[in-house]
Amino acid sequence: MPEALWISFAFALGLLVKGAGLPPLVGYLAAGFLLSGLSDVSGLTIEATDALTHIAHLGVLLLLFTVGLKLKLRSIVSREVIGGSLLHFGITCAVFTPGLYLLMDLQWQTAFMLAIALSFSSTVLAAKVLESKRELRAFHGRVAIGILIMQDLIALAVMSLAAGQTPSQWALIVFGLPLLRPLLYRLLDASGHDELLILLGLLVALVLGGYGFESVGLSAELGALVFGAMLSNHPRSQELSKSLWSVKEMFLVGFFLQIGIGGLPDSQALAFALVAALVLPLKGILFFFLLLAFRLRARSSFLSALALTNYSEFGLIVASVALPEWLVPLAISVAISFVISAPLNRFAHVIYERFGSGLSDFETQKHHPDEQPLSLGNTRVLIMGMGRTGTAAYDWVSRQEPELMGLDSDPAKASKHQKEGRNVVFADAEDASFWNGLHMPEVHSVILALGDIEGKLIAARMLRKLGFRGYIVAHTMYDDEAHQIREAGANEAYLTMNETGVALASHIISRASDHSE
Structure with missing residues (x-):
């Protein structure tokens, strides 16, 4: 059965590349190529069946649906997102098109479409990298995701034009959506949190969106x-998006397998992928300087640009519509870019700490409003990270200490706390420029309630580097992380679950003592 081979090869190679710290989809592409090579060597007929093609299409639709779920106007309506994405797209096409035309001896139209495909960055890789580091809500993470959404919209427009579909008169119905x-x-509210939620997502994405738009002559992807x-x-x-995540990833395996099974790369495909890999740094450099031009600090520009320094699965989706004969070369280019980008993003903060002083020389004199210096004034207790733990700590401390401030890297969360009466401001504690502009003359205690270990370590180190001699306390889930936080400069790091157990037990003891009285 071909399905058994697909699953076996996809799992084996996906697990192998994941162990090497690379995205599993690199393994899925390799599995497809390996199956294609096995077909050539053994004489077996291993090809993409109608079922695999259908699964691949469903994966693309679900990917676009989950992108739509993140499509909030406030995340893309900003100068740096709209300007950065459009300028990068225009400059990339203007440079890559003549370059591909001359180097690869292509027709102008083919060179232009390839340049468009190479201009996009990977939504899947960038989102996973930022999410793993809990930086989706940080300023540089929001900028990167906003640019990716803009690129996705551009890709969708290109696909619709390239498909050349003529809408029927019923297409006007979409204006009443x-x-x-x-x-x-109401359906989303009534669907609960289990399988009905997943089924609702599939119904809306595949039936109403995909099949519905297709039936009136519009793009299923657009729907x-x-x-x-x-x-x-x-x-x-976001709960709906998370519930569909594994389903979408499973179907996208079919998309990448389908590309690989389509045939082994020839010398031209390998040459194209090599050229694409060599010019990949130019993509990141262009993003870096464009974001600097929009008054972002060097650190934010660098981290956003690094997350965007790769080629996109959306380029493959565009090619599947406009340039199907170039799918294999583009697939190899995407895979190589992931191999380069994934480890670089894992050590992004370390890289910036080493080269940040030189990169900051390129900053403009004026900075983005979200990156201005912060003065804590008369604040005596500072809480970094205003999630559930930070909020509970704030509410408890506020009963004893009025001069209290909370910081959070999510501006929406900071705004929500402000509306609820808490003194919380936006600030990214992992941003070196934040520490350089921080004034905290009266602070005597700091609570590190940041979500990730790296943020706590950076905050503890920077506080001590600034000469702060007050008390620093943090929480963590693991013993080894508690040790690292103390070594970084914190006075104490408590284990979250231990403290929860102690708190529960204290309620029992308090209740028992009340009854005994």
Whole structure:
């Protein structure tokens, strides 16, 4: 059975590359190529079946639907996102098109479409890298995701034009889709948190969005994105996105397998991928200087640019519509870019700490409003990270100490706390420029309630480097991390679950003593 081979090869090579610290989809592409080579050597007929093609299409639709769920206007309506994405797209196409035309001896139209495909960055890789480091809500993470969403919209427009579909007169119905939003919201509210939520997502993405748009002569991909965007402002949109994550990833395995099974790369494909790999740094450099031009600090520009220094699975999706004969060369280019980008992003903060002083020389005199210096004034207790733990700590301390401030790298979360009456401001504690502009003359205690270990280590080190002699306390899940936090400069690091157990036990003891009295 071909399905047994697909699953076996995809799992084995996906696990292998994951062990090497690379995204599993590199393994899925390799599995497809290996299956294609096995077919040539053994004489067996291993090819993409209708089932695999259908699964691959569903994976693309679900990917676009989940992108739509993140499509909030406030995340893309900013100068650095719109300007940075459009300028990068225009400059890349203007440079790559004549370069590919001359180097690869291609037709102008083919060179232009390839340049478009190479201009996009990977939504999947960047989102996974930023999420693993808990930086999706940090300033540089929001900029990177905003640019990726803009690129996805550009890719969708290119696909629609390249497909050359003529809409029917029924396509005008789509202008009435906003009327469906209240019904979709009610269905989402009523679907609960289990399998009905997943089924609702599949229904909306594949049936209403994909099949619905296709039946009136519009792009199925456009339909999936539009219906995702219609639900993006619902409070449970991110829960829906997370519930569909594994389903989408499973179907996308079929997409990458389909590309590999399509045939082994020839010398031209390998030459193209090599050229694409050699010019990949130029992509990141261009992003870095464009973001600097929009008044971002060097650190934010560097981290955003590094997350975007790769080629995109959306380039493959565009090629599947406009340039199917170039799918294999582009697939190899994407895989190589992931091999380069993944480890660089893992050590992004370390790299910047080493070269940051030189990169900061390129900053403009004026800085973005989200990156201005911060003065804590009369604040005596500072809480870094205003999630559940930080919020609980804030509410407890506020009963004894009025001069209290919370910091969080998510501006929406900071705004929510402000509306609830807490003194919380936006600040990214992992940003070296934040520490350089920080004034905290009255602070005597700091609570590190940041979500990730790296943020706590950086905060503890920087506080001591600034000469802070007060008390620093943190929480963590693991003994080894507690030891690292203390070594970085914290006075104490408590184990979260231990403290929870102690708190529960204290309630029992308190209740027992009350009854005894």
